[in-house]
Amino acid sequence: MxxxxxxxxxxxxxxxxxxxxxxxxxxxxxxxxxxxxxxxxxxxxxxxxxxxxxxxxxxxxxxxxxxxxxxxxxxxxxxxxxxxxxxxxxxxxxxxxxxxxxxxxxxxxxxxxxxxxxxxxxxxxxxxxxxxxxxxxxxxxxxxxxxxxxxxxxxxxxxxxxxxxxxxxxxxxxxxxxxxxxxxxxxxxxxxxxxxxxxxxxxxxxxxxxxxxSATTTESTPTPPSFPDFSPARGSGLYRYTVHDLLSGAYRGDIYPTDVTFDRRIGEAGAFSATLPIPNRRVADLVAEIIPRYASDLTSGPGRIAVHVWRAGDLWGEYWITGAMIQRSRRGSIQIQLRGSTLEAYLDHVPVEEDLEYEGDQISCARSLLNNMMSLEGANIGLTLGDGTAGDPRNLAVKAQDATTYGTALRGYSQTFPSFEWVITPAVGQHGGIERRWEWGAPTIEGAREHVFTDSPHGGDVLDWSEEIDALRGGTRVMVRGGTPEVEDASEGSTPVVSGWESAAAHMTAGWPRFGQVVDHPGESTWEPELNYYAERWIAALGGAVRVYSCTVALGAKPTLSPSSLGDYVRRIMVDQWHPRINAGAGFDQSQRLIGVGITPVSRTTGREEAQLILEEAHV
Structure with a gap:
């Protein structure tokens, strides 16, 4: 976690x-x-x-x-x-x-x-x-x-x-x-x-x-790194930003921000940030219809509105606007800084106010949880829930006394073995309306497309890349700690249920030292077999040292890749000092799953359009 x-x-x-x-x-x-x-x-x-x-x-x-x-x-x-x-x-x-x-x-x-x-x-x-x-x-x-x-x-x-x-x-x-x-x-x-x-x-x-x-890393995918404010790039794109009511979808107007960045990720909410310049009173009056001047105006503003990001007529993202900072500089210029998140963040802020329990396939239980949220007054954000089942029956129970949210409960449930991934993808429906599609994949979301980027002394799409190796996020031994069983007599006390110790056999055989972690089960299970399964999954995914990959690429006028490409595969073919040619071929030729993408549109600051790609770690 x-x-x-x-x-x-x-x-x-x-x-x-x-x-x-x-x-x-x-x-x-x-x-x-x-x-x-x-x-x-x-x-x-x-x-x-x-x-x-x-x-x-x-x-x-x-x-x-x-x-x-x-x-x-x-x-x-x-x-x-x-x-x-x-x-x-x-x-x-x-x-x-x-x-x-x-x-x-x-x-x-x-x-x-x-x-x-x-x-x-x-x-x-x-x-x-x-x-x-x-x-x-x-x-x-x-x-x-x-x-x-x-x-x-x-x-x-x-x-x-x-x-x-x-x-x-x-x-x-x-x-x-x-x-x-x-x-x-x-x-x-x-x-x-x-x-x-x-x-x-x-x-x-x-x-x-x-x-x-963080105490441990219990997911098979790493935390994405932050996106840089500046990287030279090439390519161009045409963007439009429209503002809508979050619940009704009603169009409120267009905005013309600068310094825009936005991203999407599997497993967590993506972020949006932008700056609205206010050069004169006319622009101020238009923006005030979206960001009210006064607290008594409840018709719009952060918390109620969402921004749709369009690129060349395609919907590239929807972001719930959660904050705005209006400020005047010493030079007298006024600007508004906007911040927002994908709709996964909305789920993280709707509290569970009653005990809930569902039985059946894990995807069916997840849909039931989301349907319960949307049945609440003021919480129906119109999710279109993907059908089908994963074939893994598993009960879902959420207690109001845990003071949790629908998003937190669903995320913890989805990360518990046998796990599944989910995202909320905005898309234009067959009849022209905007759909908010809750999409899932078990155990992971797998796309059918591969996007190829190259880098060599003669040029290419890859602008920069990084590979971080962190042994302290992995280990060669692991034990999983679950929840504490309830006892009738509180004076007797109780201790958490734990799994047995699991070893990274390949690493230990290769001469790695013995070091490990005690990780918490995301669902706080008290069933020892489930804890043992989770320990096996953890050591298989994160045994030894964890490697986190990212790279920044240039986007052309009509890129194959977009923020909706999560789960697709990215193939990088690179020749450089670290990856010299091998038998006349590229020193690095690897395909990895895309688990996060951050977009920096064309602006006066960057001059070009670029995308930072967060790639899934290679499993041992």
Whole structure:
């Protein structure tokens, strides 16, 4: 499971010696992070009550003439029985607390780096702080940034850094202000520093970078890397962006964005980002019909609208718009930054509010779950559900008390052996209307087409490529940990059911060292044979070192490949320094399944059109 933030809570106090903060929504095995800042006393007076908490980072008062206090970061693993709130203690004064629950995180490999600065006399003015760079222990996890300001001269607002999402802001006006932002970590390369600037002056500021790596990789496909902002390319394309009501599909208008990127992936939601320039009042009035100026206008805006991406008359994507940032630069120009996701993300935000249970073939159970969601008021997004069955009967049960969503439940169910893959593909129907097709494949989605790209000293389509090899995401031994059986007498206690240990026999025979992982079963099964099957599947797919492949290719005027090509195969034929010719043939000639594609259309920045391809790892 790839680590991700499940929920966040927080609380400020103006003058107290303790702060009680609600536990964020969490499940057994989640990692809890507590970030606590105070403006008085010693660091030793700052602590959190309850068992299992450990301090993983701290920084003292950076003010030249401060009264003490500082920032501490604590972590613990959620057990089977946790209180509804936790209490942090401090010297009497102002304090802020933010608590995060992280599913799929590795508690023992959390990295915390800190930095700080203070205002200099006589004004003691400081309005920015840098969260430092860090080296992630693996290529999957969550990158969390924390900024804290002391003694700000008024109410503080924190702009969200590009690529990050704000999880929580807490402040005591005139005393303390804190912001916590995060993004998905998709590389083991160094993550750079991120600067936070506020609209006020402070006497001191702290900046923390917290990396929570994924505990394990339980999927046979890797987490796709991020898409670059710039790569030289060739080719051209004609794009149109239309805005529609998410539920009714009603046309709202066209938009003309710049710096557009969008992607689709198997196994997770794809992303959309774009910028809308506002050069004059006429354009502003047109855009305001789609992005309302005022909160009281409920007719449109993020959460209600979707953008359809058209290329040369073909529908290349549909993205639920979930956020917009309207901002004015110091030069006076106004622009709106849009962000959105494919409809898989919508499923991730519809909570399951009642217990559900279905029996039969796994695909039939999945369809029943989606039909139940669409039967809810305001949740019928008109999915056309692919027919057929996989021939694998498997019950599906979802409990409301788990505080899960339809998307999370379906994803966990589909990843449980015997697994299947699914995507939501927008398409133009026979009668001209837009269809949202839920498509599936068991165990994988397999396309019938092969797309060929070449690279040689004489030129080609491949602009750049990468192959990342990560032994820490694999292993030569694995055991799968399932759920904990229910017991009638809670005082008797219970322990999770586990599989037997499985070995990567070929690697061990070849002389590889013994190293491994205990991975969590995505469905928390308590049936030992199912856990054993999952362990066999894991070691077959991820034994040894995991290899993650990606490449960027140029798109011509009429490419065979599009975002709907997921599951097709990409054949790369390359000759270069790393792949010299072999017997007069190409040094690299390999076909791999396409599991993700990111598109950068023609723009003033790129000048050409390109696609980044995420390719399935080669199985051992």
């Amino acid at each position: 790839v680590a991700s933030i499940r929920d966040a809570t927080g609380k400020p106090v103006a003058n107290a010696s303790s702060i009680s903060v609600s536990r964020p929504s969490s499940s057994s095995g989640d990692v809890l992070l507590c970030i606590h800042s105070a403006n008085a006393g010693d660091l030793s007076s700052m602590r959190i009550q309850g068992s299992g908490w450990q301090t993983v980072g701290s920084r003292g008062d950076d003010r030249l003439f401060g009264g003490g206090g500082g920032t501490k970061v604590y972590r613990k693993t959620v057990g089977s029985s946790e209180p509804g709130s936790y209490t942090v203690q401090q010297s009497t004064g102002a304090g802020t607390v933010v608590m995060l629950s992280i599913k799929g995180g590795h508690r023992d490999q959390i990295i915390v780096w800190d930095d700080g600065d203070s205002g200099l006399p006589p004004e003691f003015e400081l309005d920015e702080v840098t969260t430092p760079s860090a080296y992630p222990p693996s290529a999957s996890g969550v990158d969390i940034r924390v900024a804290v300001a002391w003694d700000p001269d008024g109410s503080v607002s924190w702009p969200t850094p590009s690529g990050y999402s704000t999880q929580s802001t807490q402040q005591v006006t005139g005393a303390l202000a804190m912001v916590v932002a995060s993004k998905t970590l998709v590389t083991s390369a160094s993550v750079g520093s991120v600067r936070f600037r506020i609209n006020r002056n402070a006497t001191a500021m702290h900046g923390f970078t917290i990396i929570v790596p």
